[in-house]
Amino acid sequence: MNYFFCDIDGVLTTGHKFYDKTGLPFSKTFYDKDFTALKELQTLDFKIFFITGDENINRNVLENRNYQVFISRFEEKNDIIKREFKFANDDKIFSIGDDIFDLGMLKMANVPICPSNAHPMILEYCSKQPNGIITKSRGGYGVIAEFVGLYCKNNNINLNYNKIIEIDRKEKF
Numbered sequence: 668m669n670y671f672f673c674d675i676d677g678v679l680t681t682g683h684k685f686y687d688k689t690g691l692p693f694s695k696t697f698y699d700k701d702f703t704a705l706k707e708l709q710t711l712d713f714k715i716f717f718i719t720g721d722e723n724i725n726r727n728v729l730e731n732r733n734y735q736v737f738i739s740r741f742e743e744k745n746d747i748i749k750r751e752f753k754f755a756n757d758d759k760i761f762s763i764g765d766d767i768f769d770l771g772m773l774k775m776a777n778v779p780i781c782p783s784n785a786h787p788m789i790l791e792y793c794s795k796q797p798n799g800i801i802t803k804s805r806g807g808y809g810v811i812a813e814f815v816g817l818y819c820k821n822n823n824i825n826l827n828y829n830k831i832i833e834i835d836r837k838e839k840f
């Protein structure tokens with residue numbers, strides 16, 4: 668089984684947040700083709716989970732698309748994964764994150780992935796791992812789409828678009 672643990676802010680979004688006068692974010696920028704890429708991963712039997720420190724906007728966006736979201740505001744992401752999942756020896760873990768809060772989660776992964784504008788500590792970690800991937804894309808500009816494209820190319824995978832459309836129809840938006 669392939670597991671895909673994904674940070675949200677700075678990976679799916681640009682990491683920019685627009686705040687209202689209460690000091691809470693009311694707007695973030697996501698990239699549509701990353702949502703398509705996530706559906707592509709589902710057709711390849713990846714189990715996808717999101718782990719974010721900021722549930723504002725993120726929880727609704729991802730739950731509207733039928734993904735499970737874990738909130739890591741007061742807990743380390745790797746501790747949540749350890750608590751919630753039991754992995755088999757042949758499971759493969761993919762983790763993707765951009766900031767220092769993701770380091771533990773990236774360290775658990777067989778394939779740690781980060782965007783090109785990740786925090787220097789994360790870039791250094793991913794660059795030193797044999798299976799590490801640093802995308803050319805910056806956060807919010809197709810990081811997931813680039814990873815899925817690479818994965819399909821490296822594994823000679825042709826995607827089943829009927830399956831992707833089927834998944835899309837079940838999403839609220």
Ligand SMILES: [Mg+2]
Pocket residue numbers: 674675676677678764765766
């Ligand atoms: Mg982040």
